[in-house]
Amino acid sequence: MAKPSMAKPKSASKPPNARADEPPYAVLLLGLLPLIALLVPSLRPASFSSLPSIVTSIESLIPKPPPRRGVVGTPLPDVPFLPIDLEAAGSLSPADLGPLPVYADYDNSSWWGHPVSRGSVPHLGTKGGHESDFAVLPGIVTAAEVDAILRIANATFGGEFDADPDSVDGMASHEIFLDSDELREGRTAGSLKGDATPGGRAEREAMRRQLKEVTDPILSSRLTPFIRESFPDLCASPGRLCTPCYSLVRRYRPGERLSHQPHRDAHARVTAVVSLSVHGVDYRGGIYVAAARSDKRVAALGRGDAIVHSSDLLHGVSVEDDGGERWSWILWFRDSETCEDHSDEWFQRGAEEGGAVALAMLAERNPEGTEESMIELHKRAASGGLGSSMVKLARAHLKALPSRTLKADPDEAERLYRTAIAVAQEPDAYFGLAQMLLQGVAKPQGGSTKMADLLREAVGMLEEAAKARHPYAMFNLGIMHVYGYPRAWGQKVDTDLGAAWLEASGLPEGLFVAGNYHVANPRGRKDGKGERLLARAKAMGYGAGWRSGARDRTGSGGAGGVDLNMAWPEFPDSKIRPDQF
Ligand SMILES: O=C(O)CCC(=O)C(=O)O
Ligand SMILES: [Fe+2]
Numbered sequence: 001m002a003k004p005s006m007a008k009p010k011s012a013s014k015p016p017n018a019r020a021d022e023p024p025y026a027v028l029l030l031g032l033l034p035l036i037a038l039l040v041p042s043l044r045p046a047s048f049s050s051l052p053s054i055v056t057s058i059e060s061l062i063p064k065p066p067p068r069r070g071v072v073g074t075p076l077p078d079v080p081f082l083p084i085d086l087e088a089a090g091s092l093s094p095a096d097l098g099p100l101p102v103y104a105d106y107d108n109s110s111w112w113g114h115p116v117s118r119g120s121v122p123h124l125g126t127k128g129g130h131e132s133d134f135a136v137l138p139g140i141v142t143a144a145e146v147d148a149i150l151r152i153a154n155a156t157f158g159g160e161f162d163a164d165p166d167s168v169d170g171m172a173s174h175e176i177f178l179d180s181d182e183l184r185e186g187r188t189a190g191s192l193k194g195d196a197t198p199g200g201r202a203e204r205e206a207m208r209r210q211l212k213e214v215t216d217p218i219l220s221s222r223l224t225p226f227i228r229e230s231f232p233d234l235c236a237s238p239g240r241l242c243t244p245c246y247s248l249v250r251r252y253r254p255g256e257r258l259s260h261q262p263h264r265d266a267h268a269r270v271t272a273v274v275s276l277s278v279h280g281v282d283y284r285g286g287i288y289v290a291a292a293r294s295d296k297r298v299a300a301l302g303r304g305d306a307i308v309h310s311s312d313l314l315h316g317v318s319v320e321d322d323g324g325e326r327w328s329w330i331l332w333f334r335d336s337e338t339c340e341d342h343s344d345e346w347f348q349r350g351a352e353e354g355g356a357v358a359l360a361m362l363a364e365r366n367p368e369g370t371e372e373s374m375i376e377l378h379k380r381a382a383s384g385g386l387g388s389s390m391v392k393l394a395r396a397h398l399k400a401l402p403s404r405t406l407k408a409d410p411d412e413a414e415r416l417y418r419t420a421i422a423v424a425q426e427p428d429a430y431f432g433l434a435q436m437l438l439q440g441v442a443k444p445q446g447g448s449t450k451m452a453d454l455l456r457e458a459v460g461m462l463e464e465a466a467k468a469r470h471p472y473a474m475f476n477l478g479i480m481h482v483y484g485y486p487r488a489w490g491q492k493v494d495t496d497l498g499a500a501w502l503e504a505s506g507l508p509e510g511l512f513v514a515g516n517y518h519v520a521n522p523r524g525r526k527d528g529k530g531e532r533l534l535a536r537a538k539a540m541g542y543g544a545g546w547r548s549g550a551r552d553r554t555g556s557g558g559a560g561g562v563d564l565n566m567a568w569p570e571f572p573d574s575k576i577r578p579d580q581f
Contacts, residue, residue, distance in 0.1 A: 073393075073397075073409070073412040073415070073416075074379045074382050074383060074390075074393060074412075074416065075383045076382060076383065076390070076415070076416070076419045077125075077127075077383075077385050077419065077422075077423055079419060079422035079423055080422060081418045081421065081422055082421055082422060082425070083445055084445065084456075084457050084460035084461060084464070085460060086453060086456045086457060086460060088460065088463075089456040089457070089459045089460035089463060090456065090459050090460075090463075090486045090489070090491050091491075092463040092466065092467070092477075093497055093500060093501075094466075094474070094500050094501060094503075094504035095500075097466070097467060097469065097504075099284055099285060099298075099320060100285055100288055100296050100297065100298045100318060101296075101297055101298065102297065102298045102299075102300050103119055103288075103289055103297035103298060103299055103300075104297075105119055106118060106119050106136070107119070111137075111226055111229070111230070114137065114140065115137075115138055116135055116136070116137055116230075117135065117136040117138070118133065118134070118135045118136075119133070119134050119135070119136070119289070119299075120132065120133045120134070121134070121289045121290065121291050121297075121313060121314070122291050123291065123292075123312075123355075123356060123357050123386070124291035124292035124294075124295055124387075124423070124424045125292065125385040125386065125387055125423030125424035126355075126356040126357065126384050126385040126386055127354075127356070127384050127385050128353075128354055128355065128356075128384070130355045130356070130357060130358075132289075132309065132310055132312050132313035132314070132357075133309070133310060133313075134289060134299075134307055134308060134309035134310075134313055135226075135230055135307070135308045135309075136299060136301070136305060136306070136307050136308075137222075137226065137305065137306045137307075137308065138302065138304075138305045139302070139304045139305060140218075140222050140223065140226075140274070140304065140305065140306045141218055141222075141274050141304040141305075141306065141329075142304060143303065143304060145214055145218060145304070146274075146276050146303050146304050148214045149211060149214055149215070149249070149276060149329060150276055150327060152207055152210045152211050152214070153176065153207070153211070153249050153327075155207075156176070156203060156204065156207040160194070161173075161174045161175060161176050161249075161250075161251060162174070162175055162176055162177075162192070162193045162194055163192075163539070163541070163544075164191065164192030164193050164546070165192070165541065165546050165547070165549075165550035165554075166260070166550075166554075167554070168260060168261050168263045168316075168554060168557060168558050169259075169260065169261040169471075169554050169557050169558075170541075170547070170550030170551045170553060170554035170555075171257065171506075171507070171508060171540045171541050171547075171550075172256075172257065172539060172540050172541045172544075173250075173257075174250060174251055174252075174256050174257045175248050175249065175250040175251075176194075176204070176248060176249050177193070177195075177246070177247070177248045178208050178211055178212070178215070178247040178248060178249065179208075179244070179245070179246060179247040179248075180245075180246050180247075180248070181245065181246075181339065183195065183208075184339070188201060192546060215247065215329075219244050219331070223244070223272050223306065223308075223331065224242070224243070224244060224333075226308065227242050227270050227272065227308060227333055228241055228242055230308065231269075231270055231310060234269050234270060234310060234335060234346070235269065235270060235333070235335055237335070239337075240335045240336060240337075240342070241335070241337055242269055242270055242333040242334065242335050243333060243334060243335075243336060243337045243338075243339060244272075244331045244332070244333050245268075245332060245333065245334045245336075245339035246267075246268070246330075246331065246332035247329070247330070247331050247332075248329075248330050249276075249327065249328070249329050249330070250327070250328050250330060251325070251326070251327045251328075252283070252317060252319040252325065252326045252327075252328075253319075253324075253325040253326070254321070254323055254324075254325070255532065255535065255536050255539060256536065256539050256540070257506075257540060258318070258319045258320075258321055258506055259316070259317055259318045259319065259469070259471075259506050260316050260317040261316050261471070261554075261556070261557025261558060262290050262293050262296070262314050262315065262316040262557060262558070263314070263315070263316060263557065263558045264311055264312060264313065264314055264315075264357075264361060265311050265315075265332060266311060266343060266361055266364060266365065267311075267332060267341065267343065268311050268332035268333060268334065268343075269310070269311055269333055269334055269335045269342075269343070269346065270308060270309070270310055270311065270333040271308070271309055271310075271311065271313075271330065271331065271332055271333070272306050272307070272308045272330070272331040272333070273287055273301075273306065273307050273328050273329070273330050273331075274304065274305070274306045274328065274329040274330075274331075275287070275301035275302065275303060275304070275305050275306075275307075275326070275327075275328055276303060276304075276326075276327035276328060276329055277303060277325065277326045277327050277328075278302050278303045279298070279300040279301050279302060280300065282303075282324055282325055282326060283319050283320070283324030283325055283326040284319070284320040284322060284324055285298055285317075285318045285319045285320040285324075286298055286299070286300070286301060286317060286318070286319060286326055287299050287301065287307060287315060287316075287317050287328070288315060288316060288317070288318060289307075289309070289313060289314070289315050290314040290315060290316065291314070292314070292387060292424040292425070292426065293314070293387075293388070293424075293426060293427050293428065293468055293470075294424060294425035294426065294427055294467075294468040295424075295425075296316070296318070296468075298318075311343070311346075311361075312350070312355075312357050312358065312361065314357075316557075318469060321503075321504070343361075343365060344362070344365050344367045346358075347359075347361045347362035347365060348362060348367075350362075351377070351380075354384065355384075356380075356381040356382075356384030356385055356386035356389070357381070357386060359377050359378075359380050359381035359384065359386070359389070360377070360378060360381040360386055360388060360389045362377050363375075363377035363378045363381065363389070371402075371403060371404060371405055372405055375393070375396065375403060375405050375406060378392050378393055379393065382416065382419075385423050385424075386424075387419075387420035387421075387423055387424035387426035387428075387429060388420075388426065388428070388559075390416040390417070390419055390420035390423075390426070390429065391416070391417070391420055391426060391428045391429050391432060391559075392559060392561070393406065393413075393416050394412075394413040394414075394416035394417050394420070394429070394432055395413075395432065395559075395561035395562065396561075397409045397410070397412045397413040397416070398410060398413045398432075398436075398441075400561040400562065400563070401560065401561035410436065410441040410442065413432070413436065414433065414436060414441075414442045414443075416429075417429040417430075417432045417433040417436070417442075418433065421433070421464075425464065425468070427464070427465035427466075427467075427468035427469075427470035427473065427556075428465070428470070428556060428559075428562070430461040430462070430464045430465035430470070430473065431461070431462065431465045431470055431472055431473050431556065431562070432562070433461055434457075434458040434459075434461035434462050434465070434473075434476075434566070435458075435563070435566050435567065437454055437457055437458040437461070438454075438455075438458050438566055438567040438568060438569065439567045444457050445457060451488065451569065452488045452489040452490075453489075455485060455488050455489065455569075456488075456489050458566075459477070459480060459485075459486075462476055462477050462480070463477065466501070470556055471505045471506055471507050471510070471556055471557070472505075472507075472555070472556040472562065472564055473556075474501050474502075474504050474505035474506075474507075474510065475501070475502060475505040475507050475509065475510045475564060476564075476566050476568075477498070477501040478498045478499065478500075478501035478502030478503075478504075478505065478510060478513065478514070479498070479502070479513070479566075479568065479578045480498070480568070481493070481494055481495060481497045481498030481501065482495050482498030482499065482502070482513070482517065483498075483568070483576065483578050485568070495517070498517075499513075499514045499517040499518065499521075500514075502514035502517070503533060506540070507540070507564070508537045508538075508540040508541045508542035508543075508547060509537075509542065509564060509581040511533050511534070511536050511537035511540060511542065512533075512534065512537040512542045512581075513581075514533050515530045515531070515532075515533030515534035515535075515536075515537055516530065516534070517530070518530030518533060519531065519534070551564065564581060565578075565580045565581060
């Protein structure tokens with residue numbers, strides 16, 4: 001099997017910052033006033049115009065760092081830190097990100113006469129050459145079957161999908177389950193899904209019966225045999241044959257969800273995702289495979305094509321925001337014909353072989369149930385070069401994640417974040433380090449004590465995270481531009497750019513602020529964009545009772561201990577500071 005090395009993402013070119021047709025800042029500010037009044041009750045508008053440079057000494061803000069102790073904490077790979085280009089900071093725009101590259105390193109073969117393209121993805125930064133395999137089966141589901149699935153799923157509830165919080169990113173899920181442990185065991189009461197009410201359940205049961213007639217033959221004669229034969233180690237042990245235990249349909253479309261943050265399907269042994277839409281025609285982007293959160297490749301799936309992967313593959317969805325729409329049918333297979341969950345065994349085996357990803361997955365399952373064992377596993381994963389485990393340990397050292405065993409140690413947190421950036425350009429680490437800079441607990445590069453330099457360095461880090469489509473970084477770039485922070489380093493303020501970042505974040509909170517911006521901005525009134533964004537914010541969970549709890553659990557995707565609201569400093573001569581969301 002080919003072992004492609006996934007190249008580092010191209011760094012985005014610098015955009016022109018100011019637009020020729022841009023109205024003066026004061027005019028924009030007038031347009032923004034209703035939004036700002038809404039967001040910042042204590043704001044006195046006059047204070048904006050009287051803002052002097054906020055360049056000031058930050059020496060008093062930054063506590064003297066404790067002396068460095070020789071080798072500290074977790075043994076980490078010895079790699080140089082990546083510096084931030086302060087001159088470029090503040091000029092990146094969402095339009096610079098461009099589409100995700102398409103995965104192309106396939107080995108083509110066939111399975112019982114059916115074409116199969118196999119690929120693999122290395123675990124970026126980790127030692128030992130571990131990688132995750134996947135396969136694409138073109139046209140494994142026929143056009144007639146796809147049509148039938150879409151027709152039946154669309155007809156139910158006039159197209160209403162669930163809007164409960166997604167377990168990966170804490171936003172409205174926009175999915176509908178056809179099979180699951182909960183449905184089989186009748187454990188649907190009390191959930192936020194449509195099945196919780198007897199009426200909803202009855203209507204869905206009818207839909208599920210119709211869909212089963214279409215999907216059962218696909219599973220029994222094609223996907224299940226393929227999976228058992230293609231993953232013999234995982235799926236073909238006697239008495240432990242892989243079986244589809246969860247089945248769901250998800251959709252990505254304008255006005256709703258367009259992304260699903262990177263994650264691993266830890267509750268499955270093998271996953272199959274069937275595309276019900278055509279890449280490049282119905283939508284651009286789509287499901288991606290990832291060597292790290294900073295290194296994603298789209299699997300360009302046509303209608304009826306399936307991607308099949310093991311649970312350790314990092315993956316997610318990013319559909320371009322250009323009016324396209326994508327539907328997917330997802331199957332989670334377990335290595336049990338009675339759908340028992342044996343994941344721990346597999347992670348245990350991988351951990352014994354020293355795989356950093358397996359160690360981290362075992363840490364999250366935490367079979368021993370103690371904090372010590374969980375942290376020990378993440379430490380081993382971090383020593384093995386896994387950036388996401390470094391991020392978790394850093395958050396624990398900052399006490400953003402509960403931990404009795406790891407003491408508060410900003411120095412160690414900074415070292416972990418910087419190493420995660422060096423090994424895998426980990427966007428969560430860029431975000432965490434930017435937050436530490438704003439909080440005054442990390443040291444700016446080059447030792448500058450100017451507030452402007454500190455802000456620029458934090459912004460540069462957010463832009464690095466935003467290049468990897470980190471939603472919290474995009475949100476905060478939006479806040480930073482809308483509230484005019486670039487004036488601190490003499491850059492022209494571009495509030496439209498702020499609104500674009502807020503929208504690009506796809507977060508309910510970002511869509512809400514961007515929506516208000518466009519409603520307040522005279523240029524935005526005519527096309528109804530503001531109202532559309534506000535409706536989308538609501539559809540994604542803005543104002544829902546569950547959103548803040550879900551956000552605490554999932555953070556910027558898959559892990560808590562990270563705050564959406566960054567510690568933007570107060571402008572010295574006024575009370576301007578972004579509101580908290
Ligand atoms: O919609 C997709 O293509 C994949 C979604 C996914 O990864 C999941 O639900 O776990
Ligand atoms: Fe998934």
